[in-house]
Amino acid sequence: MSCKKRPWYIKLITLWIPVILVCVFAVLPVVWAFITSIKDATEIHTASVRYWPRNPTIQNYVNVIRTTDFPTQFKNSCIISACTTLICVVLSVTAAYAFSRFKFRGSKILRKFFISSQMFPKVLIIIPLFVIMQGLHLLNTRGSLVLAYTTFSLPYVMYMLIGYFTGIPRDLDEAATVDGCSRTGILFRIVLPLSLPGIVATAIYTFIHAWDELMFAVMFTSTAAQRTLPVGLSMYIGEYGIEWGNMCAAALLTSLPVILLFMFLQKFLIAGMTAGGVKG
Amino acid sequence: MKNKSSLSTKAYPYILVAPTLLVIGVILLYPMFRGFVLSFHNHVLTRPLEQGFIGFDNYIAMFHDPIFWLSLKKTFWWVVASVFFQLLLGLGTALLLNEKFRGRALARGLVLIPWVMPSVVSGLMWAWIFDGTFGLANDILMKLGIISENIPWLGNAKTAFPVVIMTNIWKGFPFFAISILAGLQSIPKDLYEAAEIDGAGVWRRFLTVTMPHLRPVIITTTVLRLIWTANTTDLIFTMTKGGPGYTTHVLALYTYLKAWSELDFGYSSTMAIFLMLLLLVFIGIYMKLINKDKETDII
Numbered sequence: 049m050s051c052k053k054r055p056w057y058i059k060l061i062t063l064w065i066p067v068i069l070v071c072v073f074a075v076l077p078v079v080w081a082f083i084t085s086i087k088d089a090t091e092i093h094t095a096s097v098r099y100w101p102r103n104p105t106i107q108n109y110v111n112v113i114r115t116t117d118f119p120t121q122f123k124n125s126c127i128i129s130a131c132t133t134l135i136c137v138v139l140s141v142t143a144a145y146a147f148s149r150f151k152f153r154g155s156k157i158l159r160k161f162f163i164s165s166q167m168f169p170k171v172l173i174i175i176p177l178f179v180i181m182q183g184l185h186l187l188n189t190r191g192s193l194v195l196a197y198t199t200f201s202l203p204y205v206m207y208m209l210i211g212y213f214t215g216i217p218r219d220l221d222e223a224a225t226v227d228g229c230s231r232t233g234i235l236f237r238i239v240l241p242l243s244l245p246g247i248v249a250t251a252i253y254t255f256i257h258a259w260d261e262l263m264f265a266v267m268f269t270s271t272a273a274q275r276t277l278p279v280g281l282s283m284y285i286g287e288y289g290i291e292w293g294n295m296c297a298a299a300l301l302t303s304l305p306v307i308l309l310f311m312f313l314q315k316f317l318i319a320g321m322t323a324g325g326v327k328g
Numbered sequence: 329m330k331n332k333s334s335l336s337t338k339a340y341p342y343i344l345v346a347p348t349l350l351v352i353g354v355i356l357l358y359p360m361f362r363g364f365v366l367s368f369h370n371h372v373l374t375r376p377l378e379q380g381f382i383g384f385d386n387y388i389a390m391f392h393d394p395i396f397w398l399s400l401k402k403t404f405w406w407v408v409a410s411v412f413f414q415l416l417l418g419l420g421t422a423l424l425l426n427e428k429f430r431g432r433a434l435a436r437g438l439v440l441i442p443w444v445m446p447s448v449v450s451g452l453m454w455a456w457i458f459d460g461t462f463g464l465a466n467d468i469l470m471k472l473g474i475i476s477e478n479i480p481w482l483g484n485a486k487t488a489f490p491v492v493i494m495t496n497i498w499k500g501f502p503f504f505a506i507s508i509l510a511g512l513q514s515i516p517k518d519l520y521e522a523a524e525i526d527g528a529g530v531w532r533r534f535l536t537v538t539m540p541h542l543r544p545v546i547i548t549t550t551v552l553r554l555i556w557t558a559n560t561t562d563l564i565f566t567m568t569k570g571g572p573g574y575t576t577h578v579l580a581l582y583t584y585l586k587a588w589s590e591l592d593f594g595y596s597s598t599m600a601i602f603l604m605l606l607l608l609v610f611i612g613i614y615m616k617l618i619n620k621d622k623e624t625d626i627i
Contacts (some may be wrong), residue, residue, distance in 0.1 A: 068422050070417075071438045072499065077453035078441060080464055097467035139348045146344035151566075158349075160615060165356065167555045167611045172600040173582045175593050176362035179371070199356045225450065231340065259445040262562040267588055278448040282566050285455055286446065292456055299449040310444045 078300075085109065085296035092292050108297035117272050118298055128190050129258035132197040132269060133251050141247075144209035145235045149221070162203040173199055174267055181268065188274050196264040201254045212246035213239055226253065252313050256306050276303045279304040295297040362501055367601045371594035386598035396599065398574055399582040405559045406578045410496045415550055417497065418504020421543075425505065426512045435621070438510075443502035451566030454495040458482055482568055485575045492567050492576050499563065511545035512538070544617075551614045555607055579603055 083094060085108050087101040111117045139211040147155055177196055186192040198259070220242075221234050230238060242246070269275050281302060284295040390396050425436050442450065455466045460480030461521045469475045481487045492618060515538065523533045562582045564570065570585055571579045577585075585598035 056479055062625050063427055063429060066420065067429070067435055070421050070424065071435055074439050074441050076504070076609065077450070077457055077498070078445065080457060081453045083450075097462065097464055116339065129337060139351060142344040143348035146341040149422045150341035151342045163618070164611050164615060167607065168360075169580055169583075169600060169603045171362055171561070171580055171587075171596070172604050173359050173588050174584070176359040176366055177601060178476075179366065180359060180362060180585070189389060195355055198351070199359070202348070203356070228565060260448070261428070261493075262448050264564065266565070267584075276561075278446060279566070281448045281452060284452065285566060292459070292462070295452060296456065299452050300339065302447050303445055306444060306446060310440075324583075 057280060060188060078303075081296040081299055084292055085300055087293055088227070089291070089293060094209065097289045106296075108293040109232075109301070112294050112301065116298070116303070117275065118277075118296070121275050121277045124274060125259055126276045128193045128197065129255045130259040131190075131194045132201055132284060133254045135194065135198055136201045136254055137247065137251050139202060140205040140209050141240070141308075142235070143215050144206055147206075147210045148217075148239075149231075149234075162207040162210075165203040166200070170200070172262055174264055177264075178267055188269055189328060190273055190274065192268050193261075193265060193276070197258045197261060199259060205250055205254055208250040209232035209243070209247065212243040212250075216242050218228060249313055252309050256309060334403070363600060366594055366597035369594045371592075371597075373591035373593065382594075386595050387498045389595065391599050392604065395574055395577065395582065396579075399579040402574075402577055403558060403579045405489070406493060406496075408556055409493050410500060410557050411550060412548035413493075413497045414500040414504050415546065415554060416443050417501040419508055419546070421505040422499065422512055425509055439505055440502050443500075445499075447560075447562040448566050449498065450495060450499050451563045454491070455482060455567050460490050476487045483572055486570050488568055488572055488575050492564050495567065496557065496560065496563055500553060500557070503553065506544055508542060511542045515541045539591045542605045544620075548614070548617045551610060551617060555610050555614065558603070558607060558610075583607075 058326045070205050083100065084105040086106065087098070088103065088107055091098055091101050092212050105313075108204070142238055147159065173196075177199070181187050186195075196275070216239055220238050224234050260278060261276075263283060265276045265279045266282065269279060277298075281295070281298060284298070367386055368381060368383060370377065370385070371379050421439055425432065425439065445453075458466075458481035459467070460478055460483060463478075463481070465481065466475070466478045470478075472476050479487060479574065482490045520533055523537050528536060558578075559580055561584050562576070564576050564578065564581050565584070568576045568583050579599065582600040583596050583603060586592050
């Protein structure tokens, strides 16, 4: 904090060592999963742990893609996450516009509901939703998961978009009205283009959240053809003789899209995260 | 905007909002209502003939269920230990990352990794490190001479819960770090300069300038994390499924397992309602806090 020059050893103890420790703690499991994923089974099952494989191999990745249900699960996760995101954003845009521009009865209480619904226990929704889906014969379909994920994502997207839309100055609306723009025109010509970064960040976050979701997916899917990536991964543990190499490869492949999306939009996500309540 | 009070002007916002509210009503409010109703029913999927209204029987059974009380205790420790250490580690990390040093951007990126990784992946990676036979943790602790034989960390009644909590601390501390870092960056620099001129040392500046400014961020984030941690089930589900025995049965997971493995949807709903009522207190506190923080910048 101060700009005074401190001796090097103080800096080492108060800055460098803690920074390195924290970073090592943060990346250790990921690095270890990667090292495991490029070992073959004989190098994983050794009496004394080997920190780097003698013969690095991509065999685990090939196995995961060729011999397991990973590709099916990947496809399911992609479809479900994309549909959830699309539905939530499309449904939210007009409603969030109304919330940000008009005062109407119940708008305050509804906004409180949107933010607080992020904190409801998921089990409270999972159980009755299962009974309802069962009654409608929707269990074991991708649609049931899209619906389920919309329950917690839609209020979140609403809340975020209201925030972004409210941040756009009303002066712009008035200028546009003078120029003959209708109220709906203001939404599409002024508000949407200006809040696009926020919308993209929110959409990506929604996608990642659906991609990660486990509890609904475990409950609602029981056949291999409908499983998502998290469900497939969770089934590795508890198996007799876990194939750690395959598991690590599958885990890293599952994380890859999330990490790429995140790197692509790191700035937006952090801005959005600190702006409002985001599930962590 | 001109304020014509014709019918279409008044109806306009409602038309915009209607589809979304309809969807939320159907997929969120109605299921919550159904859950409430279910909590007063016997609804075990495998015994359809016995299903029906039973009044408060589920609630009475819940208060006589020793595992329910155990799971409440587990929930308390799960939440308190996780959030306390997340806050501590997050605060420390934020203070470090607020300093200027070479490679700071990289360090900030690395620290975010736990937050970005999917929960299931996080659970699996740590389960692998703490594996009883080939795990890295045993290997390192043996080489350091701390333990003399392999410990099956997740299969041992004493060690499973701490390991799961540690995983949760790992997963959650970046959220604190980022929130607090944002708070740190909003503190005006001249306050530090003024304090320094007044002769305040590093520790004194931390207590009189940094902490008072961070307090709202810390309190809000902590309450939010308390609620989310109480709701978190995916990490424990992935790593131990509540075992060994009932050693990692937090209430949210017990509720889930009642429905998922025992198919007892009535009793499960009862516990879900209880959890919700418990959390409503904290949700209320949170809403109060953010209203105070944000009164100025939203509408």
